[in-house]
Amino acid sequence: MTTAAAQNINTWMTHLSSESQFHISVDCAIFGYNGETLQVLLMECDFPAYKGKWSLVGDLLKQNETINNAANRILYENTQMDNVYLEQVESFSGIDRHPLGRVVTLAYYSLINTSDYEVVSPTHIRLEWQDLEEITELAFDHKLILSRCHIMLKKQMRLSxxxxxxxxxxxxxxxxxxxxxxxxxxEIDKRNFRRKLKNQGLLIDVDEIQCDVSHRPAKLYRFDYSKYKSINNGNKLSFMI
Amino acid sequence: MTTAAAQNINTWMTHLSSESQFHISVDCAIFGYNGETLQVLLMECDFPAYKGKWSLVGDLLKQNETINNAANRILYENTQMDNVYLEQVESFSGIDRHPLGRVVTLAYYSLINTSDYEVVSPTHIRLEWQDLEEITELAFDHKLILSRCHIMLKKQMRLSxxxxxxxxxxxxxxxxxxxxxxxxxxEIDKRNFRRKLKNQGLLIDVDEIQCDVSHRPAKLYRFDYSKYKSINNGNKLSFMI
DNA sequence: TCAAAAGTGTTGCCGCTACACCCATGA
DNA sequence: TCATGGGTGTAGCGGCAACACTTTTGA
Known part of the structure; x- marks a missing residue:
């Protein structure tokens, strides 16, 4: 370099050199709950170095979109899933994390009900929900990314x-x-769980019970979204258990 | 595009196009405590569109470094500060956030004691500690970045x-x-604060008192780092107040 | 009548908040 | 002796964890 000042992006440089450019990608850990287990949506990797391995849903950032926009687009283009709320986690920038060159990725996660979405690959890439517990290996550094995303998911689950x-x-x-x-x-204690939830005052007893179950039917509740929004949650440390 | 599959970075593409590359930068919000107020280290912006404005300490990512490495390097090159623990916050990728083109930035923060470091600009850029409360405007989107960093700092302060x-x-x-x-x-209640800290059991009474004060001298304590490390903190929600 | 899941209360402990006065020192 | 900051205790409340039995239903 000439001088640090000459290269500093916040000082007098009048153009950005074409060196020091990078590919930026987004990788999405889509967690799905099916009523039984926690799953993750994976795509089969057709990439030579990782052929047959599974990876998170990801792709490259384009010129005219923010990273948040890219995350939604990439998820849609690969799975047709729309209106999914994605949460940014952190960047991964290991120098050798991608075989084709320098690719810095931003990880996102979401949590959905698997039965609310029909996951379709418009490009005939194989897509599969896999149980989180059974995933042993993923392409690239996606196992690491996935574990960081799961940690963040658990944090958010306790707070919102x-x-x-x-x-x-x-x-x-x-x-x-x-x-x-x-x-x-x-594991959660049933009585303590119920007491805590009822004390929050955010559940509405809809005065209905389960049908078609071969045991005592359970009472049903709704979550009171409007009440939740109306109370100040900014400074709460723990919403739930 | 031809097909989405043909462009997907995790599939069969065998090279990365030279389009869709980006500049990546790091911006550091260095918070400093001087015994009185919370300050932020700013550099004067010599960049035409923001001439005379102040900005966070930042620069571009280089080819052979991770973003974490870049953050440390950039801080050192601009301020000579070494061995500063930096914490990544999030990315900022607004399309027009930088006048010279697309620059995606990763924000970092740190918190140091201003008297522990002598801040020197090797490039004669003006550097200045400014009180956080008095900062009204910054170059680029740095005001937004700073406020996000301050939120993260406060969270970490309560947890570690x-x-x-x-x-x-x-x-x-x-x-x-x-x-x-x-x-x-x-504001914190003095008695409650003391009780809480003493109950943590992580303060060691060093059996010394302040000198040269014109009032009753205070007892002095050390923080018991080794005890802190030995207890399991992974699942703690609140370390402090 | 049985299997299967739903539902229910109490106790003890701990941490949080709110709050007001005396103490030790140097000037 | 005064000014300055240092230092202390209590009471009430609320949340949390641990713990086991009865109820309702359909098969």
Whole structure:
């Protein structure tokens, strides 16, 4: 370099050199709950160095989009999933993380109900929901990315009511509890769970019960979104368990 | 594009096109505590569109470094500060955020004691510690970046004992309390603060008192780093207030 | 009548908040 | 003796964890 000042992007440089450019990609860890287990949406990798391996859903950033926009576009182009709320996690920039050259990636995650979306690859790439617990290896550094995304998912699950987007509008307390147990990977005491939820005052008893179950039917509840929005949650440390 | 598959970075593409490359930068919000106020280290912007404005310390990523490495290098090259622990916050990728073209930035923050470092610009760019409260405008989107960094700093302050790196090895409880109040921007009850800290069991009474003060001298404590490391902090939600 | 899941209360502990006065020192 | 900051205790409340039995339903 000539001088540091000459190259500093915030000082007097009048153009950006064409050296020191990078590819930027987005990789999405889409977590899915199917009522039983926590899964992750993977695509089969057709890339020579990782042929047959599975990878997160990802692609390159384009010129006229922000990274957030790219994340939504890339998810849509690969799976036809639309209106998915994606949360940015962090960047991964290992020098050799991609065989074809320098690619810096931004990781995103989401959590959805697998039955709310029909996942279709418009490009005939194989897509598959796989149980998180059974994933042992992924292409690139995606195993690392996935584990960081799962950590962030668990944090968010404790702080915001994302669980209620994964259940039918009317749900039982046992359904809700099971969801928390699966995503967080912990066991929860039933009585304490119910007390805490009821004390939050955000569940509405819809005065209905389960049908067609061969045991005592459970009462059903709705989550009170408008009440939740109306109370100040900015400084809450723990919304849930 | 031909087909989405043909362009997908995780599939059969055998080279990365030279289109769709980006500049990547790092911007560091270095927070400094001087015993009185919370400050931020800024550099004067010599860049035409923002001439005379102040900006965060930042520069471009180079080919053979990770973003974390770049953050440390950039901080060192601009300020001679070494061994500063930087924490990544998030990316900023607004399409028009930089006048010279597409520059995606990764924001970092740190918190240091201003008297522990002599800040020197090797390139004669003006560097200045400015009180956070008095900063009204910054170049680029750095005001936004700064506010996001401050939010992250406050979160970390509540979860990990970074405060103790900012004080002398032996400190009084009032010094510690003032630090928390300044960084978090809140008032704290003295008795509750002391009780909580003492119950943590991580302060060691060094059996010394302040010297040369014209009032009752305070007892001094050390933070017990080794005890802190030995206890499991992974699942703690709140280390401090 | 059985299997299967739903539902329910109490106790003890701990941490949080709110709050006001005396103490030790140097000037 | 005064000014300055240092230092202390209590009471009430609320949340959290641990823990086991009864109820309702359909098969």
């Amino acid at each position: 009511p994302i669980a209620f987007d994964l259940l039918p509008e009317k749900f039982s307390l046992n359904q809700l509890q099971k969801l928390y147990e699966v995503v967080l990977g912990v | 004992p970074i405060a103790f790196d900012l004080l002398p090895e032996k400190f009084s409880l009032n010094q510690l309390q003032k630090l928390y109040e300044v960084v978090l921007g809140v």
